[in-house]
Amino acid sequence: MRVTVSFVDGRLEEFDSDRLTRPDPLPGRSVLSDLVLSLGDDGVWLELDYYDSQGVAEGEALRRRRGWRAQLATPEELGSVSRVDVDGAARWLRAGGGLVDVSRLEDVRAALDDGPSDLPALSAWAYRTGLSIPEVAGDDPRDATERVCAWMGVPAGSLEFLSRVRATVSQTSDPGFGGAS
DSSP, rough: OOOEEEEETOOEEETTTTTOOSSSSSSSSSSEEEEEEEEETTTEEEEEEEOTTTOOOTHHHHHEEEEEEEEEEEEEHHEEEEEEEETTTEEEEEETTTEHHHHHHHHHHHHHOOOOOSSHHHHHHHHHHHTHHHHHHHHHHHGGHHHHHHHOOOOHHHHHHOOOOOOHHHHHHOOTOOOOO
């Protein structure tokens, strides 16, 4: 897995699990590795766990062993992360003040319909769709936006930003909205 973290100042950091510093960095006889990439208030993390076959009889279940946890971006750096790519595809992308979970948004589109492909239109479509699903929006309209935004992987501030972008672009360049072609 290759993880690329891009920053608003142009800095780029690349992490590559295929090119570890030691030929076999895991103890014992590792037969399978497990990589977990996560984004949270505590930063961007890559966890490397493994399945060790040492001392396990053939046909027995292998148990996951904890390996290492590497911080790819600190909480202080999160505000300047512009995007995180995994194997060349966008995983998180800055829109307004937040990082949009592009994978989750794409999953919503794939599961429900073949919605729009551009980020502003897809975000608006997913939000409207989420509001129409009671299991997603919930019973209390006061927290519906928060619930739908979490479901689709778009922070509320990013949704507002993308809505403004979509309105501006739609008015000026989208023939479907009466703009120039």
